[in-house]
Amino acid sequence: MGQTLHTLHAERSPMSGDAPVVTATDVSGLYPDREPMAPLAHSVTPPSVPTKQEKCYDPHDKTLRFVDGEDDLDFLYEDFKSLRAQMSCGHAVTPTSLTNWCRRLLEQGESRFVCGGSACGAEWTFAEVCKMALLDPQEMEYFQKTMEFNAARQTLTTKLCPGCRSTVTRENGSDLNVLCKVCTAVKGRPFEFCWQCLREWKGARPRKDRCGNRGCCNPSLETLKKCPDITLCQYRYVYDDEFESEYEDEYGIRVCPSVRACPTCGLLLEHSTEACPSVDCPRCNVTFCFVCLKHSGECLTSCIPAPRQTSIPVWKK
Numbered sequence: 434m435g436q437t438l439h440t441l442h443a444e445r446s447p448m449s450g451d452a453p454v455v456t457a458t459d460v461s462g463l464y465p466d467r468e469p470m471a472p473l474a475h476s477v478t479p480p481s482v483p484t485k486q487e488k489c490y491d492p493h494d495k496t497l498r499f500v501d502g503e504d505d506l507d508f509l510y511e512d513f514k515s516l517r518a519q520m521s522c523g524h525a526v527t528p529t530s531l532t533n534w535c536r537r538l539l540e541q542g543e544s545r546f547v548c549g550g551s552a553c554g555a556e557w558t559f560a561e562v563c564k565m566a567l568l569d570p571q572e573m574e575y576f577q578k579t580m581e582f583n584a585a586r587q588t589l590t591t592k593l594c595p596g597c598r599s600t601v602t603r604e605n606g607s608d609l610n611v612l613c614k615v616c617t618a619v620k621g622r623p624f625e626f627c628w629q630c631l632r633e634w635k636g637a638r639p640r641k642d643r644c645g646n647r648g649c650c651n652p653s654l655e656t657l658k659k660c661p662d663i664t665l666c667q668y669r670y671v672y673d674d675e676f677e678s679e680y681e682d683e684y685g686i687r688v689c690p691s692v693r694a695c696p697t698c699g700l701l702l703e704h705s706t707e708a709c710p711s712v713d714c715p716r717c718n719v720t721f722c723f724v725c726l727k728h729s730g731e732c733l734t735s736c737i738p739a740p741r742q743t744s745i746p747v748w749k750k
């Protein structure tokens with residue numbers, strides 16, 4: 434376990450010359466019980482997290498710009514006692530109302546901090562949020578990690594509509610046909626595009642392999658189909674009485690494709706062939722056997738090579 438792996442971008446083919454082997458963001462170990470990402474909401478919704486002890490600005494802090502009036506992010510009328518300070522967009526906040534608002538955004542799957550003040554939508558930097566929300570080190574770590582986690586999730590679940598360039602979230606991960614609501618409203622007819630080739634949809638639906646457009650194909654499936662075979666050695670631990678120690682004993686040679694899609698999350702992984710078949714997926718953190726594709730430990734007695742994969746598992750979290 435824990436050996437070197439090449440992580441292939443799920444949408445790129447390692448077989449074509451211009452496709453670099455990239456390392457996926459390692460989001461393993463974060464929030465294993467997380468719910469699927471909620472649809473992005475820019476509407477004003479009350480923070481779900483109960484307010485801890487209120488944080489207050491230091492009235493002598495010369496780097497803040499204090500203002501009179503309403504706390505623009507106090508959606509639950511909690512009436513925080515702190516002085517109000519102005520954000521870069523001009524809206525007035527208190528450290529606690531700002532913390533609650535940003536926490537809410539992160540819990541909705543956002544990876545950016547967008548002002549919830551009326552008719553605003555300005556984006557604040559993480560540095561501004563840290564300073565203005567008086568984040569403590571723990572909160573800072575949680576915010577940072579959740580931001581990175583959400584950004585990694587978003588690249589999997591959202592794409593830009595080819596018609597209007599707005600961000601579209603795919604609700605059904607096993608159908609390539611996606612409807613853009615913005616274009617549909619503008620054109621006055623359903624506008625559907627292909628999640629794979631990003632062209633206006635052609636042909637019957639639903640489809641998970643390709644649309645009717647010429648040349649629409651899934652490079653990841655091509656890779657799984659065409660990658661070369663590799664040979665892997667399996668080991669078992671043997672206790673040596675003479676030396677009173679355990680050592681690894683080679684007990685089987687297996688042939689399997691050099692690239693596999695992680696059976697849990699679908700990330701394409703290429704085996705380095707330097708270590709045993711058991712690999713850790715850097716995205717979902719699940720350990721599986723490269724040969725039989727079973728979870729680690731399930732194939733100790735009999736490991737039969739699984740055939741080449743012809744579909745990519747969709748991560749159900």
Ligand SMILES: [Zn+2]
Binds near residue numbers: 548554
């Ligand atoms: Zn604002």
Ligand SMILES: [Zn+2]
Binds near residue numbers: 594
């Ligand atoms: Zn559109």
Ligand SMILES: [Zn+2]
Binds near residue numbers: 627628632643649650
């Ligand atoms: Zn297509």
Ligand SMILES: [Zn+2]
Binds near residue numbers: 695719
């Ligand atoms: Zn995985």
Ligand SMILES: [Zn+2]
Binds near residue numbers: 722723726732735736
């Ligand atoms: Zn196995």
